[in-house]
Amino acid sequence: MSSREEILRAVRSARPGETLELGSPEVPAEAAGYRRQLQADPVGVFVRRAEELGVRVHRLGDPRELAAAVAQLCGGRRTYVEPALRDLGVSLRELGLPLVEWDRLSEAEVGVTGADYGIAESATLVLVARPDRPRSASLLPPVHVAVLREDRVLADLFDLVERLDGLPSALVLASGPSRSADIEMSLAVGVHGPGTVHVVLLPPDGQERRAESAK
Amino acid sequence: MPDRPHRVAVFVTCLVDQFAPSVARGTLQVLERVGLRAEVPGGQACCGQPLLNDGFPDQAARLARRWVETFEPFDAVVAPSGSCVATVREFYPRVLAGSPWEGRARAVAQRTYELSEFLVRVLGVEDVGARFPHRVALHASCHQLRSLGAADCARAVLRRVADLELVDLAHPEACCGFGGVFSVKFPEVSEAMLRDKLQDARSTTAEVLVSTDLGCLLHLAGGLNRQGVRLRCLHLAEVLGGS
Amino acid sequence: MSPSAVGFREASARAVLDPALREAIRRVTDNLAVRRVQVTAELPHFDVLRDRAKRIKEHTLANLDRYLEQLEAAVRARGGHVHWARDAEEAAACVVRICREAGARRVAKSKSMVTEEVELNRALREAGIEPVETDLGEFVVQISGDRPSHLIAPIIHKRREDVAELFRRHLGTPADAPVPVLTAAARAHLRQAFLQADVGITGANFLVAETGTVVLVENEGNARMVTSLPRVHVAVAGIEKVLPRLADLAVFLPLLVRSATGQRLSAYVSLLTGPRGPGERDGPDVFHLVLVDNGRSRVLADPELREALECVRCSACLNVCPVYERAGGHAYGSVYSGPIGAVLTPALTGGRGLVDLPFASSLCGACRDVCPLRIDIPRMLVALRARAGQTAEARWERRAARVAAWLLCRPRLYRWASVAARVLEPVVRRVPVGALRRWARGRDLPRLSPTPFHRAARR
Numbered sequence: 069m070s071s072r073e074e075i076l077r078a079v080r081s082a083r084p085g086e087t088l089e090l091g092s093p094e095v096p097a098e099a100a101g102y103r104r105q106l107q108a109d110p111v112g113v114f115v116r117r118a119e120e121l122g123v124r125v126h127r128l129g130d131p132r133e134l135a136a137a138v139a140q141l142c143g144g145r146r147t148y149v150e151p152a153l154r155d156l157g158v159s160l161r162e163l164g165l166p167l168v169e170w171d172r173l174s175e176a177e178v179g180v181t182g183a184d185y186g187i188a189e190s191a192t193l194v195l196v197a198r199p200d201r202p203r204s205a206s207l208l209p210p211v212h213v214a215v216l217r218e219d220r221v222l223a224d225l226f227d228l229v230e231r232l233d234g235l236p237s238a239l240v241l242a243s244g245p246s247r248s249a250d251i252e253m254s255l256a257v258g259v260h261g262p263g264t265v266h267v268v269l270l271p272p273d274g275q276e277r278r279a280e281s282a283k
Numbered sequence: 284m285p286d287r288p289h290r291v292a293v294f295v296t297c298l299v300d301q302f303a304p305s306v307a308r309g310t311l312q313v314l315e316r317v318g319l320r321a322e323v324p325g326g327q328a329c330c331g332q333p334l335l336n337d338g339f340p341d342q343a344a345r346l347a348r349r350w351v352e353t354f355e356p357f358d359a360v361v362a363p364s365g366s367c368v369a370t371v372r373e374f375y376p377r378v379l380a381g382s383p384w385e386g387r388a389r390a391v392a393q394r395t396y397e398l399s400e401f402l403v404r405v406l407g408v409e410d411v412g413a414r415f416p417h418r419v420a421l422h423a424s425c426h427q428l429r430s431l432g433a434a435d436c437a438r439a440v441l442r443r444v445a446d447l448e449l450v451d452l453a454h455p456e457a458c459c460g461f462g463g464v465f466s467v468k469f470p471e472v473s474e475a476m477l478r479d480k481l482q483d484a485r486s487t488t489a490e491v492l493v494s495t496d497l498g499c500l501l502h503l504a505g506g507l508n509r510q511g512v513r514l515r516c517l518h519l520a521e522v523l524g525g526s
Numbered sequence: 527m528s529p530s531a532v533g534f535r536e537a538s539a540r541a542v543l544d545p546a547l548r549e550a551i552r553r554v555t556d557n558l559a560v561r562r563v564q565v566t567a568e569l570p571h572f573d574v575l576r577d578r579a580k581r582i583k584e585h586t587l588a589n590l591d592r593y594l595e596q597l598e599a600a601v602r603a604r605g606g607h608v609h610w611a612r613d614a615e616e617a618a619a620c621v622v623r624i625c626r627e628a629g630a631r632r633v634a635k636s637k638s639m640v641t642e643e644v645e646l647n648r649a650l651r652e653a654g655i656e657p658v659e660t661d662l663g664e665f666v667v668q669i670s671g672d673r674p675s676h677l678i679a680p681i682i683h684k685r686r687e688d689v690a691e692l693f694r695r696h697l698g699t700p701a702d703a704p705v706p707v708l709t710a711a712a713r714a715h716l717r718q719a720f721l722q723a724d725v726g727i728t729g730a731n732f733l734v735a736e737t738g739t740v741v742l743v744e745n746e747g748n749a750r751m752v753t754s755l756p757r758v759h760v761a762v763a764g765i766e767k768v769l770p771r772l773a774d775l776a777v778f779l780p781l782l783v784r785s786a787t788g789q790r791l792s793a794y795v796s797l798l799t800g801p802r803g804p805g806e807r808d809g810p811d812v813f814h815l816v817l818v819d820n821g822r823s824r825v826l827a828d829p830e831l832r833e834a835l836e837c838v839r840c841s842a843c844l845n846v847c848p849v850y851e852r853a854g855g856h857a858y859g860s861v862y863s864g865p866i867g868a869v870l871t872p873a874l875t876g877g878r879g880l881v882d883l884p885f886a887s888s889l890c891g892a893c894r895d896v897c898p899l900r901i902d903i904p905r906m907l908v909a910l911r912a913r914a915g916q917t918a919e920a921r922w923e924r925r926a927a928r929v930a931a932w933l934l935c936r937p938r939l940y941r942w943a944s945v946a947a948r949v950l951e952p953v954v955r956r957v958p959v960g961a962l963r964r965w966a967r968g969r970d971l972p973r974l975s976p977t978p979f980h981r982a983a984r985r
Contacts, residue, residue, distance in 0.1 A: 072610040075765065075819045079591045082827035088585040091578065093773035098571035117790070170807060174721070190791035199805030203754040207747060225776040232772065235737050237604075237803045238753070241795040246747040248709065250663035250679060252686045253554050256709035259662055260716065261747025261794065295979055297934070301944065302972050304979035323983055328934040334927050336889065336908065338915030342931035349935050374908075425890040458848050462888025467961040469886055471539040474968035475852045476888070505969030 095226045106223035110188035111269065114221050117191035118267060121244030122257065127218075127269045134215065134270065135159035138180060141213050141266050148176035148209060151200035156180070156215070170202070179209035179262070186221035186267075187228060190243050193267065194228065197238035206242065212262040214242075219272035287406065288358035288394070291321040294350075296364045297329035298497040299518075306497060309524025310363045310398055313411050317402065321361065324353050332370040335378065336463045344378045351375070351388050359405065360395040363520040365427030365495045366463075368397045373430060397427065397495060398520055399436040409443045413523045416446035420489035422480065422503065424496035425458050437495050437519055444522060450487045457483070461502035477506045484514055491515045493522055534882040538853035547683055547854055554682045555845040561788020562842055562896065568790075569780065578777050580899055583836040586768055587826060593735040593768045594817065600738030604800025606813040611644075617818045618649035621727065621760055624814050625655050628758045630724035634716075636742070636749040637661035638729025639677065639839060640764050640818055642861045643874075646727070657727070658719040660748035662712055669696050675855030675863060677841035678786055683854055716748070726752030726810065730763035731838070732778060733815075736771045738799055740815065743783060745793040753798055759810035761798075764818050766826075766835040778838065781898040786840040821874035830909040831873045836899045837866050843893035843903065849886055858883065865893035865903045872910055881919055884910035944978045 069077070095103065106113055115125045126137055139160055146166050149157035160180075161167055168176045181201060185194035193214050197203050206212050222228055232239075246261030257263045291314065299306040307323070314321040331346030350371070354360045362368050372395065375388040402408045421441060423434035434455070441449050460466065460476025467473075480503065484492050492514050494500045504516040541547055566572045586593055598608045609624075611617035617640075625633055633650065635641065635657050647668075650657045659668040663680035667673065670692050674680030681689070689708060693699040697711045728749055732741040740761045742749040753759050769778060775797075783792050802809030825831050844850050844864030855863035859879060860871040868887060872880040884907045893903045914920055915927075933939050951974055958966045965971060 070610070071612045071616060074612055075610050075817070075823060076591050076594065078819070078823035079594065079765070079826060082823055082832075083588050083590070088581070088588050090585045090770060091581050093771055093776070095776075096571050096574045096578065098574045099569075102570050187791075192791055197803070197806060197809060199803070199807070202807040203750065204808045207750050207754060225779060226773075229773045229776050235739055235772070235797060235799045237798065237800055237806060237809055239797040240750060241791060241797075242793065243789075243791045244793050247745045247793055248662045250661075250666070250681055251684075251689050251705050251708060252550070253557055254686065254705040256662075256705055259709055259713055259746040259748075260660070260720075260751055300979045301947075301974055304975050304977065304982055307979045307983075325980075326937045328937070328940050331931075331934075334931060336911065337923065337927060338884075338911035338913070338920065339924065339927035339931075340908075340912045340915075342927045345931045346934055373905075377905075425888070425892075429891040429895060456892070458888050458890035458892070460848070460888060462890070465885065465888045467964045468882075469535055469538060469849075470964045470967060471535075471542045472849055472852050472886075473888070475542045476848050477969070501972040502969065505965070505972060508970050509968060 103223055103226070106188050110221045110223050111218050113188040114186050114191055117188070118244070121191055123191065123244055123265045123267055125267045125269060129271060131270050134268065135163060137268055138213055138215070139163045139165050141268070142178045142180070145177040145211070146175055147178040147180060148173050148205055149180045150182065150202060150205045152182050152198070153180060153215065173204055173208055176209040178211040178213060179205040180213045180215070181206045183214045183216040184220070185228060185231070186216050187224060187241070188221055189224040192241045192243040195240040195242060196236045198236065203238055203240070206240070207261050210258060210262055211264045211266070213266045213268065215268045215270065217270045217272060290357045291319050291359045291361060292354055292357040293321045293323050294327060294330070294354065294360055294362040294367065295323060296362055296367050296497065298501070299363060300328070302501060303497055303518065306363050306518045306520045309518070309520035310361065312524035313398065313402070313413070313520065314361065316412050317406060317408050322357070327353050330367045330370050332366060333463055335370065335374055340378045347375050347378055347388065348384055351384060351391055354395070355387060355391040358394065359401065360391065361398055361401045362395070363398045363495070363518060364497065365397045365424045365431050365433065366498060368395055368400070369426040369430035371395050397431055397433055399440045399495065400431055400433040403436040403439050409439045411440060411443070411523050413525065414445035415522050415525070417490050418448045418450055418488050419491045419493050419522070420450050420452050420484050420487050421455070422452065422459060422484075422492055422494045422499060423455065424494060424499050427495045428456060440523060441493065441519070447522070450489050452483050452487060454483055459499050459503055461499050463498065466502055474506070477502060478510065481506050481510055481512050481514070485512050489514065491517055493517050493519055495519050534853070534857050534859070534886045537857035537859070538886070541854045541857055542852050546685070548852060550685060551682055551851055551854060554676070554679050555851055558788060559845040562785055562845070565784045565788045565790060575777050575781055576898055576900055579781050580836065582769065582774055582777065583899060586770055587766065587832060587835055590765065590768065590826065593770055594765060597733055597735040597738060597768055600735065601800065601815050604738050606738065606800045606815060609814060609816045611816055611818045611820070613820050614644035617644040617762065617816055617820065618646045620816050621646055621762060622649050622653045622655065624758070624760055625650065625725050626653065628725055628812070630655055630758070632719070632723050633657050633725040633727055634660050634719045634723035634752045634756060635727045636729070636744065636752050637664050638727070638762060639861055640729050641727065641762050642674070644818065644820060646762070658716070658723070660716050660719060660752060662709070662746060665712060665716065666692060673856060674861070676844060677839055677862070677864065683856070720751040720755050723752065723756045725758040725760060726756040727760045727762065728752060730761050730767050731782065732769050732775065733763055733767045734772050734775070735768050739772065740798045741775065742796040742798065743779070743792050745787070747794055750794055750796055753796060753810065754808050757810055758812045758814070759798070759801070760814045760816060762816045762818060764820070765822050782838045782840050785842040785896070785898040821876060824876065825873045828873070831869065831906055833901050834866065834869045834873055834906060836901055837870070838899065840898060842896040842898065846892040846896050848890065848892070849888065853886070866901070869903060869906045869910065880910060880914050881917065884914060941980065944981070948974055948976070
């Protein structure tokens with residue numbers, strides 16, 4: 069008998085004939101009031117909680133300001149821009165920003181990516197791995213700049229799992245910079261992943277709004 | 284609130300019987316003062332907790348059966364011990380599972396209470412007409428606090444004792460380190476926990492450390508001398524019962 | 527799990543004499559315990575989530591074979607490989623084989639308790655493959671030849687000075703360097719390990735049966751690294767890590783993270799499903815999942831102990847345990863320490879540590895209070911004590927217990943024994959033996975009341 073068969077047989081005989089119901093995966097009613105607060109102003113909650121984590125958030129009133137805003141954050145450093153933001157990459161190069169190609173990613177000081185969703189409750193960026201959104205872009209460079217549309221900010225994880233239709237090879241929930249408190253509970257930031265995270269919030273498609281930059 | 288029980292039995296507990304009869308007397312006095320004539324059924328000895336905790340549930344079951352038989356004729360059972368009551372409630376159904384005793388144990392367990400729990404939650408009484416002009420800190424045992432959820436009952440009755448000033452320990456929820464057999468199987472850790480508890484008590488203005496459980500008290504009192512801590516240790520029933 | 531030569535009594539007795547260790551542990555556990563309280567209070571429905579999680583776990587464990595099969599099918603549908611390991615040796619050998627077949631010389635690991643449980647690193651080294659631990663705490667453990675002492679904060683017992691000295695020797699950092707310098711040195715050193723590793727090995731916090739997904743919860747980013755850069759990813763996980771549905775993560779992630787570190791979510795949560803997709807530039811080409819039994823099916827078959835399989839390894843119980851705080855994690859002599867460790871170690875191994883671990887607790891119940899799954903650890907400790915009571919070592923205690931029960935059930939004999947005890951008391955007090963002696967080393971022995979209550983009552 070293979071190990072597989074043996075294990076399954078052991079597991080099967082361990083609980084003969086017991087069936088408990090799984091229960092619904094829906095949001096518990098008791099969470100309603102709490103979630104209403106998140107849903108009332110997901111962007112506001114996201115911004116506040118992101119800043120608590122040390123993430124710098126920049127709200128743009130006009131999507132046309134994007135290239136200039138990102139260029140400023142990159143500050144003349146070597147930058148990798150993911151293929152999904154190709155147009156942005158072109159604009160940044162026109163602004164004189166030194167861009168690196170994929171094969172020189174390890175030399176990049178800044179990685180610029182989009183984010184598929186945001187989650188307000190935990191100030192999380194949801195990053196889906198795709199051919200035009202490689203995983204390492206938001207991981208290797210010490211600075212991560214994420215571009216996120218405001219109307220993609222969800223309230224919490226319940227909202228997220230509802231929206232996921234099939235899973236990519238990698239879906240990363242990134243909440244704040246990389247951190248460790250292993251040495252004497254002393255917080256170290258930027259241990260393996262980026263130590264600095266900027267989120268640039270774009271207004272919902274087609275809208276303009278007065279820009280509010282975080283400090 | 285259920286009806287006032289007619290026939291009330293007191294389970295004295297083995298530690299009280301052997302080391303501190305005044306706790307039993309105090310319990311009876313308190314019950315009498317609130318208008319109950321409590322009985323102390325003969326043939327009682329021990330609830331079996333030490334045997335259970337030492338790893339001998341079959342032996343504990345023998346005591347459990349005897350205990351159930353002794354106390355089930357009564358409308359309510361009151362014990363000056365959070366841990367003994369917790370044993371009856373949590374463990375008797377388990378050690379007697381699968382036998383007719385299980386149902387009988389559950390039935391009497393439902394009417395078994397620690398003293399302050401009985402006063403507050405069954406009789407609705409917090410003031411038992413006691414007087415104790417001292418500053419007191421309460422160490423509610425882990426069973427009292429977590430298994431019975433009745434630390435607030437002990438606090439409530441103490442607050443109503445005349446001239447008693449109740450002060451708070453910095454860490455009231457911290458275990459004192461007794462834990463029954465734990466105190467003699469791992470004495471070093473047990474003593475370390477004891478030191479911290481006494482240190483906590485010493486850092487308050489309390490003159491007297493009061494507990495609902497005699498096991499904790501004997502362990503705490505045992506450390507006072509060795510650590511030069513000038514505190515008295517008393518059981519809740521002694522504070523409430525003395526007039 | 528490698529055997530520990532020293533029992534809990536000896537180890538804890540030493541630990542208690544070490545105020546620096548106590549301080550180091552308390553600094554971490556107090557911090558984590560406080561944060562747990564704050565962040566769980568934020569959710570008015572936290573207890574509802576606990577109830578839900580318990581139900582999901584109970585259901586899953588009751589139908590584990592079905593979910594394991596579903597998981598396997600889902601992983602394979604996404605091009606991953608699934609291996610089944612009955613015990614530690616098989617698990618380690620399986621991973622070694624995968625690494626060999628991949629032609630791996632260097633592997634990078636992120637933190638995984640189960641790989642320590644099966645002693646994977648030793649097996650890899652014996653096969654000539656160099657494993658590099660990339661979790662900062664585990665890296666320190668590795669280069670110091672030490673063992674982890676906490677479920678999620680492995681070097682809780684080390685001071686900054688110790689780490690600074692270690693890094694000075696191994697990484698060439700300046701003497702007594704501050705934490706940011708140490709961290710930067712580790713980052714640079716381990717970055718090379720990530721880039722050069724052929725295989726990345728991780729554990730799994732959860733396995734989602736519905737989708738074949740491995741969930742990794744971390745703060746540093748090393749799990750993301752070892753699952754993005756090397757061409758092979760091997761995830762090793764106990765069979766009890768399975769959750770039925772993706773949606774269940776909305777319940778389990780907040781429970782785990784808020785209970786563990788007091789964060790709303792850890793810095794990174796990776797949901798990994800199969801190897802990289804077509805056209806993707808990074809991520810592994812090959813994905814292997816190694817499912818480990820190693821005693822779990824035996825525990826599953828044990829009605830008294832199976833609740834322990836609901837553990838999500840948050841370590842909330844460690845952070846409130848007064849015994850763990852004073853004895854430290856090493857005293858448990860096992861990969862799993864603290865209250866849940868005292869149950870898991872004898873349970874998974876079929877008896878290792880049975881004679882002392884279940885007794886190394888005052889049964890205060892603080893662990894049960896904070897456990898997100900409401901696991902009744904004290905109940906299981908008492909159940910394990912009953913099993914210890916059946917062993918050969920316990921035969922004298924067993925006899926004494928039988929005599930005590932017999933006596934306590936007979937009122938007349940009990941009364942006579944009370945008289946006898948008072949006669950013997952002066953002698954016993956002068957020369958206490960056994961348990962009395964252990965009591966008396968640090969506490970005064972209580973005095974028997976001259977007249978027991980039952981005597982006074984009879985008058």
